[in-house]
Structure formats: structure tokens, C-alpha cells
Ligand SMILES: NC(=O)c1ccc[n+]([C@@H]2O[C@H](COP(=O)([O-])OP(=O)(O)OC[C@H]3O[C@@H](n4cnc5c(N)ncnc54)[C@H](OP(=O)(O)O)[C@@H]3O)[C@@H](O)[C@H]2O)c1
Ligand SMILES: [Zn+2]
């Protein structure tokens with residue numbers, strides 16, 4: 018089968034590899050869509066120290082069960098995996114905190130991922146996709162919507178609060194805008210581009226264009242917002258923290274340039290009484306919660322482009338390009 022194999026830091030090949038064979042408890046998934054994520058780019062560039070070589074890249078996927086050695090799944094079931102292969106038996110898994118599984122292995126990093134025609138996945142990591150969820154929405158649920166839902170849950174997002182989203186045109190950003198709104202928030206999208214702002218107008222309540230946004234936020238939104246979703250990192254975090262009201266919360270999701278550091282002003286953080294919460298990945302329960310939310314408050318999967326698996330290099334260029342809005346999908 019065809020797959021995108023990372024062979025060493027910064028190097029990949031699109032080539033044929035043997036079909037995976039199943040052990041007890043595992044499921045063979047025929048892939049319908051895989052999605053690119055900025056994380057793939059960072060993994061390719063060598064920022065993830067646990068990367069094993071060679072490995073099939075990709076951690077966002079929706080597919081159909083082709084063969085099952087887990088009695089919970091049958092041929093034909095439509096499924097999405099969470100971001101890790103988990104044991105399902107450790108204390109963290111038993112508490113429902115699968116993101117902290119003591120024996121977790123990250124797909125596309127420590128075990129083969131999903132930029133391929135088929136994938137072998139433990140049944141412990143899978144969630145069945147209900148019929149009201151499209152493939153385009155399902156593929157971005159675990160790493161984007163359910164990851165964000167878990168973050169909003171952890172910072173106690175309440176109905177009627179104001180949420181500011183940085184990098185609002187990105188794969189994370191444009192869906193964070195929609196999820197926060199679906200959860201009853203008033204949402205302000207921040208983007209660098211006037212062009213993108215026109216499109217984002219469809220999803221956000223308010224839009225601010227540019228890099229110095231905190232003064233405008235404070236002036237227009239009662240001295241500051243309740244919550245910021247920081248999807249960019251060092252280029253915007255200083256303005257994001259300034260945009261919070263006293264007692265506000267910052268959900269730290271992305272950092273597009275891991276070589277840069279940010280000096281947190283401790284006194285300001287303490288006296289402003291703010292919370293900064295790092296958040297990654299999702300549990301199966303978060304995926305199920307998002308499927309429930311979108312049944313009553315539809316979320317539009319924003320897809321910038323779809324590429325055949327063979328054209329992975331093109332898809333990667335699209336991911337790196339500044340003009341895109343939303344996700345890039347691969348079709349095996
Ligand atoms: N915590 C998690 O579990 C998780 C999950 C997925 C992704 N992430 C991380 O979240 C971040 C975004 O991922 P993504 O897949 O959404 O990437 P993406 O689609 O490329 O979106 C990033 C957005 O950030 C903005 N941006 C990029 N570089 C910037 C810069 N130098 N200055 C200001 N804005 C910049 C752009 O939006 P505008 O042009 O609109 O400003 C861009 O669309 C990445 O760091 C990724 O690793 C984290
Ligand atoms: Zn991802």
C-alpha cells in the first residue's frame with residue numbers, strides 16, 4: 018500500500034510499504050481522509066524528540082473498518098482514532114484520562130500513522146462515527162474540535178462569555194471560532210489578513226485584523242475578554258495576555274515557531290489573576306461530546322484543499338502557504 022514514510026529528520030518518501038497485519042485487539046482501517054496539521058510540519062522538522070524512524074506520518078484520519086480482531090468493531094464501521102495508541106487498562110485510562118495513558122504511543126510519531134491507504138489501530142483508541150457526522154468533519158474532530166472541547170471544559174467556558182481566537186484562519190483557529198460559538202460564547206477572530214477576514218466574517222461575531230489587537234479588544238470588549246484561544250504562539254501571546262480581563266483564562270494550543278521563547282511577566286500574571294493552560298489532544302469522551310454538540314449546533318468543516326496521497330509534497334506546500342483558510346486533506 019502507498020504511504021508517506023518519514024525516514025529521518027526532514028526527509029520523507031511516498032512509497033509502497035507492506036500491508037499491516039493484525040494482532041488481537043487491533044482493527045484494520047481503510048482510510049477515507051487523512052488531514053494535515055501544523056504538527057506534521059513540526060514533526061518533519063524534527064521538533065518531536067520521540068519520533069521513531071521510519072514511521073508513517075499523520076495523526077488525523079477517518080476511515081472504515083476493513084477487518085477487525087476487536088469484538089467491539091465490525092467490518093463497515095466508520096471510525097476515528099484519538100491521537101494515541103492506548104492500553105485501556107492503566108489508572109489514567111480507567112479515569113477516562115486517556116490522553117495521559119501511562120503506555121500511550123503517538124500515531125505518526127512513535128507508531129505508524131495515517132498518511133497511507135490502510136492503518137492498523139488498537140480498538141482501544143477508536144470511536145465510531147455517527148451518521149450525522151460527515152467524513153470531512155469526522156477527520157478533524159479528535160485533534161481539532163475534541164482537543165478544543167477538552168480545553169474549554171478544563172477552563173470552564175461558560176455561555177455568554179467572550180472568546181478571542183488568534184490565527185483564526187488556521188485549521189485549529191477557524192474551528193475554534195465555530196466551536197466556541199456553538200458552546201454559547203461571543204467570538205472575536207484575530208487574523209493577519211484583510212482577505213481572510215472577509216471569509217471569517219461568516220463564522221465570528223467580530224473580527225480584528227493585525228498584530229496589535231489588545232488595545233482595540235480592551236476598548237471594545239469591556240476592558241478585556243474572558244478567554245483567549247492562543248493558536249499561534251510567540252508572535253501573538255503578548256497581545257493575547259494583554260487582551261484578557263482580570264481573572265481571564267488563556268488556552269495555549271499552538272506555537273508555530275518552537276525556536277522562539279516568551280518571557281512571562283510573573284508579577285503581571287499574578288496581579289492580573291490570570292490562568293494559562295496548556296492543552297493537547299482529546300479523550301474518546303471528548304470526541305463523543307463533540308459529536309453530540311454538532312448534532313444540535315452544526316459546525317462547518319472548512320477545507321482549503323484535497324490532494325491525492327501521492328501528491329503529499331504539494332499538500333505540505335499548501336499547509337505552509339500563508340493564503341489558506343482551514344484544513345488540507347489527503348485522499349488515498
Ligand atoms: N494543542 C494541540 O493539541 C494542537 C492540535 C493541533 C495543532 N496544534 C498547534 O496549533 C498551531 C496551529 O495549528 P494549525 O494546524 O491550525 O496550523 P495552521 O492551519 O497553519 O494555522 C496557523 C495560523 O496561525 C497564524 N499564523 C501563522 N504564523 C503566524 C505568525 N508568524 N504570526 C501570526 N500568525 C501566524 C495564521 O493565521 P492568520 O493568517 O489568520 O493570522 C495561520 O493560519 C500549531 O502550532 C500546531 O502545532 C496544537
Ligand atoms: Zn493534529
Ligand SMILES: [Zn+2]
Nearest residue numbers: 105107110118
Ligand atoms: Zn492507559
